[in-house]
Amino acid sequence: MKKEKKLLSLIVPCFNEEEALPLFYKEVTKTLKESKADYELLLVNDGSKDQTLSVMKDLAKKDRHVIYLSFSRNFGKEAAMYAGLCNARGDYVGFIDADLQHPPVLILRMLEALESGEYDCAACRRTDRTGDSKIRTWFSRRFYEIINRISDARMVDGAGDYRLMSRKMADAIISMSEHNRFSKGIFSWVGYKTCWIEYENVDRVAGTTSWSFWGLVKYAIDGIVNFSNFPLDVATFLGIFTTFLAFLYLAFIIIKYLLYGDAVQGWATLICVILFMGGIQLLCLGIIGQYIGKIYMETKNRPHFIISETNKDSAELIG
Ligand code: UDP
Numbered sequence: 001m002k003k004e005k006k007l008l009s010l011i012v013p014c015f016n017e018e019e020a021l022p023l024f025y026k027e028v029t030k031t032l033k034e035s036k037a038d039y040e041l042l043l044v045n046d047g048s049k050d051q052t053l054s055v056m057k058d059l060a061k062k063d064r065h066v067i068y069l070s071f072s073r074n075f076g077k078e079a080a081m082y083a084g085l086c087n088a089r090g091d092y093v094g095f096i097d098a099d100l101q102h103p104p105v106l107i108l109r110m111l112e113a114l115e116s117g118e119y120d121c122a123a124c125r126r127t128d129r130t131g132d133s134k135i136r137t138w139f140s141r142r143f144y145e146i147i148n149r150i151s152d153a154r155m156v157d158g159a160g161d162y163r164l165m166s167r168k169m170a171d172a173i174i175s176m177s178e179h180n181r182f183s184k185g186i187f188s189w190v191g192y193k194t195c196w197i198e199y200e201n202v203d204r205v206a207g208t209t210s211w212s213f214w215g216l217v218k219y220a221i222d223g224i225v226n227f228s229n230f231p232l233d234v235a236t237f238l239g240i241f242t243t244f245l246a247f248l249y250l251a252f253i254i255i256k257y258l259l260y261g262d263a264v265q266g267w268a269t270l271i272c273v274i275l276f277m278g279g280i281q282l283l284c285l286g287i288i289g290q291y292i293g294k295i296y297m298e299t300k301n302r303p304h305f306i307i308s309e310t311n312k313d314s315a316e317l318i319g
C-alpha cells in the first residue's frame with residue numbers, strides 16, 4: 001500500500017526581508033518540490049517597515065502553498081515563530097530564516113531523518129561563525145559555556161532555530177506558552193531525540209541583521225534568567241559571604257579594642273565597606289528585579305502576537 005503523503009509546514013519569520021524573500025522563495029520551492037512531502041510555506045510578516053507584506057501577497061497569489069500571516073506590529077522573532085507554530089497544520093513542522101543563511105537543501109536531509117522514524121527532531125548546527133566578529137564569537141562561546149553549566153536545558157553551540165520536528169514535538173512546544181520565549185532553551189527542554197546535521201555558515205543574501213551587540217547581550221541574559229535560577233543562588237551566596245566577612249571584621253575590632261583601647265580611626269575602611277555593601281546590595285536587587293520583571297510580564301498573560309492580515313481560513317489570529 002502506498003504511504004500517505006506527509007504535510008510539512010515550514011515557518012519563515014520575516015522582518016524587513018523584501019529583498020531576500022523572493023530569492024529565498026525560489027530556492028526553498030526548488031528544494032521542497034524535490035521532497036516527497038506535501039508542504040505549506042507559512043510566511044510570518046513580523047511588522048516589517050518595507051514591502052515584505054506585498055511581496056508575500058504576490059507569492060501567495062501565484063502559489064497555493066504560500067500562506068502569509070501579517071502581524072499588527074513587530075512582536076519579535078520568537079513571537080513570529082510561535083504564531084507559525086499555532087497556525088501550522090503539518091505532520092512535520094519546521095523553522096527557517098528568510099535570509100538564506102539556512103541552506104534550504106538541508107531540508108531534504110532533515111526530512112529523511114524524520115521519515116526514518118528514529119527521531120522526533122532534525123536540527124542543523126553551523127560549524128563555524130564566518131561573518132561574525134571575533135568579539136561576538138568570543139562572547140557567544142562564553143555564553144554557551146555558562147548556560148550549559150548552570151541550566152538543565154543543554155544548549156548546543158551553533159544550533160539555531162533551523163530545524164524540523166514531528167507533530168508530537170511541535171504540540172509540546174505549543175503547550176509551553178510562556179511569554180518570555182527563548183527557543184534555543186525550549187527546544188532542548190522538551191527533550192525528544194534529535195538528529196544533528198552540520199553545515200558551514202553562510203552570509204545573508206540581502207538586507208542586514210536585526211541584531212545589535214547589545215541586543216545579543218540582552219538576549220543572552222534573557223536566556224540565562226529564563227532557564228536557570230543560578231543568578232539567585234549567586235545573590236544568596238554573596239549575602240552569606242559578606243555577612244561572614246562582617247563577623248570576622250567585628251571580631252577583629254573587638255579584639256583590637258580590648259588590646260589597645262578605643263581610638264577613632266578607620267574612616268577609609270568605613271567608606272570602603274559602605275561602598276562595597278551598597279554595590280552588592282544593588283547587584284542582588286538587580287538580579288531579583290530581573291526575575292520579578294519576568295514574573296510581572298508572565299502574570300499579565302498578554303497574547304504573544306496579533307495577526308492583522310492573512311490569507312489562511314480560520315487562522316488563529318491572537319495567541
Ligand atoms: N526576524 C523577525 N523578527 C525580528 C527580527 C528578525 O521575524 O524582529 C527574522 C528575520 O527576518 C530573519 C530571522 O528572523 O528571517 C533571523 O534574523 P536575522 O537574520 O536578523 O538574525 P541572524 O541571522 O543575524 O541571527
Ligand code: MG
Binds near residue numbers: 097099101204
Ligand atoms: Mg540571518
